[in-house]
Amino acid sequence: xxxxxxxxxxxxGWRNWLRLGSMREAGLIAIMLALCIAMTFASPHFLTWGNFxxxxxxxxxEGIVVVGMTILLIxxxxxxxxxxxxxxxxVVSGALFLMGLDPWTASLIGIGASALVGATMGFxxxxxxxxxxxxxxxxxxxxxGLCLVITKGTPLSLFTLPPGFKAIxxxxxGNVPYVIVIFVVVVAIFDFLLRRAxxxxxxxxxxxxxxxxxxxxxxxxxxxxxxxxxCSTLAGFAGVIYMSRFGAxxxxxxxxxxxxxxxxxxxxxxSLNGGSGTIFGAILGMALLSVVTSSLILLDVSVYWQxxxxxxxxLAAVSIDHFLHRRKS
Amino acid sequence: xxxxxxxxxxxxxxxxxAIKALTEVDFTLQRGEIHALCGExxxxxxxxxxxxxxxxxxxxxxxxxxxxxxxIASPSVAQRLGIGLxxxxxxxxxxxxxxxxxxxxxxxxxxxxLMSFRRLYADAQKIMxxxxxxxxxxxxxxxxxxxxxxxxxxxxxxxECRVLMLDEPTAALTExxxxxxxxxxxxxxxxxxxIVYISHRMAEIxxxxxxxxxxxxxxxxxxxxxASVTPKEVVRKMVGRExxxxxxxxxxxxxxxxxxxxxxxxxxxxxxPDGISFxxxxxxxxxxxxxxxxxRSEMVQTVCGLRPKVSGSVELNGKPVSIRTYSDxxxxxxxxxxxxxxxxxxxLDLSVASNISALDLRKLTTPLGLLDRRAEAKxxxxxxxxxxxxxxxxxxxxxxLSGGNQQKVAxxxxxxxxxxxxxxxxxxxxxxxxxxxxxxxxxxxLAEQGVGVIVISSELPELIGLSDRVLVIREGAIVGELGxxxxxxxxxxxxxSGVRQQRSNARHVQNVA
Numbered sequence: 001x002x003x004x005x006x007x008x009x010x011x012x013g014w015r016n017w018l019r020l021g022s023m024r025e026a027g028l029i030a031i032m033l034a035l036c037i038a039m040t041f042a043s044p045h046f047l048t049w050g051n052f053x054x055x056x057x058x059x060x061x062e063g064i065v066v067v068g069m070t071i072l073l074i075x076x077x078x079x080x081x082x083x084x085x086x087x088x089x090x091v092v093s094g095a096l097f098l099m100g101l102d103p104w105t106a107s108l109i110g111i112g113a114s115a116l117v118g119a120t121m122g123f124x125x126x127x128x129x130x131x132x133x134x135x136x137x138x139x140x141x142x143x144x145g146l147c148l149v150i151t152k153g154t155p156l157s158l159f160t161l162p163p164g165f166k167a168i169x170x171x172x173x174g175n176v177p178y179v180i181v182i183f184v185v186v187v188a189i190f191d192f193l194l195r196r197a198x199x200x201x202x203x204x205x206x207x208x209x210x211x212x213x214x215x216x217x218x219x220x221x222x223x224x225x226x227x228x229x230x231c232s233t234l235a236g237f238a239g240v241i242y243m244s245r246f247g248a249x250x251x252x253x254x255x256x257x258x259x260x261x262x263x264x265x266x267x268x269x270x271s272l273n274g275g276s277g278t279i280f281g282a283i284l285g286m287a288l289l290s291v292v293t294s295s296l297i298l299l300d301v302s303v304y305w306q307x308x309x310x311x312x313x314x315l316a317a318v319s320i321d322h323f324l325h326r327r328k329s
Numbered sequence: 330x331x332x333x334x335x336x337x338x339x340x341x342x343x344x345x346x347a348i349k350a351l352t353e354v355d356f357t358l359q360r361g362e363i364h365a366l367c368g369e370x371x372x373x374x375x376x377x378x379x380x381x382x383x384x385x386x387x388x389x390x391x392x393x394x395x396x397x398x399x400x401i402a403s404p405s406v407a408q409r410l411g412i413g414l415x416x417x418x419x420x421x422x423x424x425x426x427x428x429x430x431x432x433x434x435x436x437x438x439x440x441x442x443l444m445s446f447r448r449l450y451a452d453a454q455k456i457m458x459x460x461x462x463x464x465x466x467x468x469x470x471x472x473x474x475x476x477x478x479x480x481x482x483x484x485x486x487x488x489e490c491r492v493l494m495l496d497e498p499t500a501a502l503t504e505x506x507x508x509x510x511x512x513x514x515x516x517x518x519x520x521x522x523x524i525v526y527i528s529h530r531m532a533e534i535x536x537x538x539x540x541x542x543x544x545x546x547x548x549x550x551x552x553x554x555x556a557s558v559t560p561k562e563v564v565r566k567m568v569g570r571e572x573x574x575x576x577x578x579x580x581x582x583x584x585x586x587x588x589x590x591x592x593x594x595x596x597x598x599x600x601x602p603d604g605i606s607f608x609x610x611x612x613x614x615x616x617x618x619x620x621x622x623x624x625r626s627e628m629v630q631t632v633c634g635l636r637p638k639v640s641g642s643v644e645l646n647g648k649p650v651s652i653r654t655y656s657d658x659x660x661x662x663x664x665x666x667x668x669x670x671x672x673x674x675x676x677l678d679l680s681v682a683s684n685i686s687a688l689d690l691r692k693l694t695t696p697l698g699l700l701d702r703r704a705e706a707k708x709x710x711x712x713x714x715x716x717x718x719x720x721x722x723x724x725x726x727x728x729x730l731s732g733g734n735q736q737k738v739a740x741x742x743x744x745x746x747x748x749x750x751x752x753x754x755x756x757x758x759x760x761x762x763x764x765x766x767x768x769x770x771x772x773x774x775l776a777e778q779g780v781g782v783i784v785i786s787s788e789l790p791e792l793i794g795l796s797d798r799v800l801v802i803r804e805g806a807i808v809g810e811l812g813x814x815x816x817x818x819x820x821x822x823x824x825x826s827g828v829r830q831q832r833s834n835a836r837h838v839q840n841v842a
Contacts, residue, residue, distance in 0.1 A: 196443045196444050197442055197443055197444070198436060198439045198441065198442060198443065198444055199442070201429070201436055201444060202436075202437065204422070204424065204425060205422050205425060205429070205433060207424075208422035208423060208424040208425055209420060209421060209422045209423065211420045212420040212421050212422050212430070212433070213422065213433070214384075214404075215382075215384065215404055215414075215416070215420060216404060216405075216433035216434040216436075216437055217403050217404045217405035217408075217434050217437050217438070218433070218437045275422065275423070275424040276424050
């Protein structure tokens, strides 16, 4: 491998690297295309705007959460509480709206409350010194409990939400739902920032080798804290969009979502050891899971089988990655 | 004298909790000199370096840089002042490019919100070119260890670097790579950079440095011109007592019985050469030399069943033994100490006693399948006493011990099974002089008790000082054998580098790949 890199023209090294990095993404696209072509023959309903719209819708909102999770994985963290936080944001905003607050303000408070959850986790991780896994596991349970307390266990019915607010989740530009537009904008912004922004380079350095980053003067604890907050905030943002889309806030919503999110990011190339990952890859991972789900539904495969198949895909993706990495070193 | 000083340290003290790491130490670095800083592990060298590099803050004392009092509050302040530190262990972000690693501190201080990769690469290449033509767009993970070491140096060398501190830079380098590094260090000196050089290796210090300062137990001992001291005097100052003999007395020729404890015949492993054969006599210390990557570890690991072997036979005390896995080897009385003590040698989080018993738990297991903790403690304290591991007690966590004592624990573990043959891979790497002498003496004692000892070492003086006989390995094969009276650095290097090929003994050298 070493020799190979030296053999290529000097100065082209980084392109080489990009190629290596995007091999993963190219692979995902290839798999997805193959799957789509196969499905086009297998089901007449697959290659329709309706089905694609449904697929896009289904992963758009989760996709916003994936963005935050990917950045957190890059810094070497993980957040098991995102499903609970999505729900928390919904429930807090919904409850405040029912108490008479206008839905926009209520939503801002909901997102703020989510950020606060992130800040609390960040505190335990960076100041107390617990790890992300345990901290977010506790937060997952605590925040879920809070949702049940706030709603007394019953779904909040929010059909009185004003049409202007409902439009976020339900309206569209002609044929393109707002939700998809929001998703694309969020992804584009963070993908750009992660590639180019100085602040986000520090996220990579911290995740890749915290000590080296510290020796360069990077305040790695601050970096970890803010990334933790960012992940929860994006989950809160997603929660508000869900509320607008469903016109309801269910205290059990989003249970198990975190696994899907983490799976998507990891399939897309984020490393659980930190230091690597891309937003684009994670979104492709999400899209692949979504295409698979959609295919299984169209093929009339039972719901019970679906989870098993998705789990196998995750295992396969991680195994291939492991194999490629071993070959590399 | 002070007029030419670039860096003056006065009365610096530093405590970590109850432990006093530095007590009122002084240190003066002259402009354009290479100044060695010596001391055993725990003498406070690294703490002083970390203070100068802004990583830790002193409790007391002053630092003067070019005659002005300075406070070095953080690594980025140090870098702005032109002070660079190369850490002992490579601490690079493996996923990031060489350029990003070199200029990480600058990136951290950047005001502009967006990265400018083009400028970053150009700036980094300028620094990297001072050392070696490594393309800066390469990710660090794709570089060899020695090139990573050079990246570490480049990282410390900002364009305005005036003081460069190197903390054991040759620990992970091969002989040739180390020579290249010395040339670079001399070149930096010629450019007017003042260098602090930390090393345990006297040969390096005496060929490279102008002056030497010795610390002991967190205190300043002395500063001398290299020309006016001898290595022996420096070592004496480091350990605070006379070390009469660096290496233990070798076996006298008359006492070599020739009875082989271990004979390996026609051994081969995958991607290795065919037909490796050698014998190890009772009471003998057999050194194995060669460049890093020559296949020394692979060979002995195959003997011990840590690597699958394709063919070959192993005899212990004349009886053939079948070794397929490492536990077969242990049962037969053949044990191996890995070169990487931290990664594959010790359980750092566990106690001394648990570490020692790990190799053969069955011996300490009661019929009910439970661990006999009393027997474990007894075994540990017996072995510890016999091998002089100084520490709090057998319940001490291994990670709190010094490198030398950790190594002694690792060796005690091997001895817990009463081995016939002990194979040690780089047994004194990262170990201070005092502990090194003790480990050497321990190995000699073992040999005298009739245990066969094989030592792999990249440090030529150690190989020569310790071994009764040395096998030199190149590209996996045994290319030469040197007896005690033929051992010189030159003889070993000529064989190891392939300049000379010896086929003196057809029994030992059968097939050179």
